[in-house]
Amino acid sequence: MNKKLKVLISGTGFAGQGHTDAFRAVGAEVVGIVGRTASIVNEVAKKMAIPYSGTDWQQALKDCKPDIVSIATPGGAHYETITQAIEFGCHVYSDKPLTNSGDSALELYELAQKKNVKTAFASSFRYMPCLLHAKQLVADGAIGEPVEAEFISHFNLERDIPFGWSHRKEDGGGRLNNNFTHMMSIATSVIGEDILSIIGEVRDDLGKAPIVEGVHNFKTRRDHIPKDLNDPSLKWGENNVEWSYTVMAQLESSLASKPVSVLFKHGGLNPRFNEDHIVFYGTKGAIYIKGHYGMGPLYVWDENKTWKELATPQDIVDAQPKVDGDTERNWQYLAREFVKDINGQSFAPYQTFKEGSLYQQLIDLIRKNNNWTDVRHLQ
Structure with a gap:
């Protein structure tokens, strides 16, 4: 029998609630949710019947002891949260972008490899x-x-x-x-x-x-x-x-x-x-x-x-998962394959932090905006 995996959610907005539904739909147990504002995270936890809520991520990792963390906050808040989760030994499911820079994204990919945890990158359309x-x-x-x-x-x-x-x-x-x-x-x-x-x-x-x-x-x-x-x-x-x-x-x-x-x-x-x-x-x-x-x-x-x-x-x-909304359905599709992989079942290949870090490095290159050739001197 497969273990019922425990999931801790980071983020209380549309993505956080969507990730909660996705993991529940594929048989995982959402044991906690963390957000920036106590009143909001408590409200979301109550609405979604999540037993634990808080604003301290490190403490939540200790209290909830999750198998998986699901990162559903904007990319600028990912680095520290994911680093702590990997150090704690959690598998990580992260929405895009992985971080706000190619260097920090690559660090997370390499840390996940070092700690031998599985990762999923939700560029899931x-x-x-x-x-x-x-x-x-x-x-x-x-x-x-x-x-x-x-x-x-x-x-x-x-x-x-x-x-x-x-x-x-x-x-x-x-x-x-x-x-x-x-x-x-x-x-x-x-x-x-x-x-x-x-x-x-x-x-x-x-x-x-x-x-x-x-x-x-x-x-x-x-x-x-x-x-x-x-x-x-x-x-x-x-x-x-x-x-x-x-x-x-x-x-x-x-x-x-x-x-x-x-x-x-x-x-x-x-x-x-x-x-x-x-x-x-x-x-x-x-x-x-x-x-x-x-x-x-x-x-x-x-x-x-x-x-x-x-x-x-x-x-x-x-x-296809039986859920309304393209975004929500795709999150669940990826969560399903991720959970199968963690449980040692046959799964369809999915994107990991390897792609997440590569895409962030590509974005850094594109944003340099230095690909133009000045042709004003040509006759």
Whole structure:
């Protein structure tokens, strides 16, 4: 009989509550939750029937003695929390980004290896049904050799969302940390995990955001946008991260004789005209998926030179957790495989701190924004 694993949650917002539901759904016992503010963490613990709540992470590790810790706070708060958990001997399930810098992320990966604990990195939109279908189609040769892919998304986010962690590099904010991590995970899942080279450009389209008290849940931050943005008493915070990016990468694929070119284009504040999409191009066809994270439907360009919509295979549908919400379902999918691995059961491969640290190092490179060649001297 498998051991009922004990889980301690770090974070009380949307992610913390989502991780709680995910681990409970796969048979683990959530024994405690930790947050910054006593009144809020106590309220969440009561609402979700979690027996232990507190604001002291180190003490919670001692009191709860968890097998797994689940990190559901912004990336800037991860390093110390994860370090303490690994030193305590816990397996770690962390939301993205892993930390706010490549160096600190690499430290966590190396520490986890040294302490021989298992890790899971939740850039988990690779588990969307249409993306699992695309992976299957590419592996089966439906488009021939993969040669190119593109990821195009425009989120049209409100410019006046209250100032918070998403506006600060030191807190793990920025579109690379919170969008590109998923996009690269999707690309490598379908094409191949080995990233050969990368080049990119970032842009701050925002500048500043209003400072508003009382915003505790990332999902409801829009509800706190000030009604009067011209109020002279309103204070503003200075943004220091990117809200748009363009990245090109080359990925190695066992299915292709040459590196596969990938374009990632994201405008966090820009409106879309047509749908966001993901496309995989090959020597014999292409796969087009509507939606920025591959929500679907999925179409294949076939030998008849027409786009044909394909239904998701039943085995992929059946393997999906039965929960509403793409984010919540993907968290549970990853938690399921993670728990299976810890329990010594057969599991599907999943991303770990190896990928989490690599992605953070890539983000550091992209943010240098030093890939431009000055051509003004050319005749």
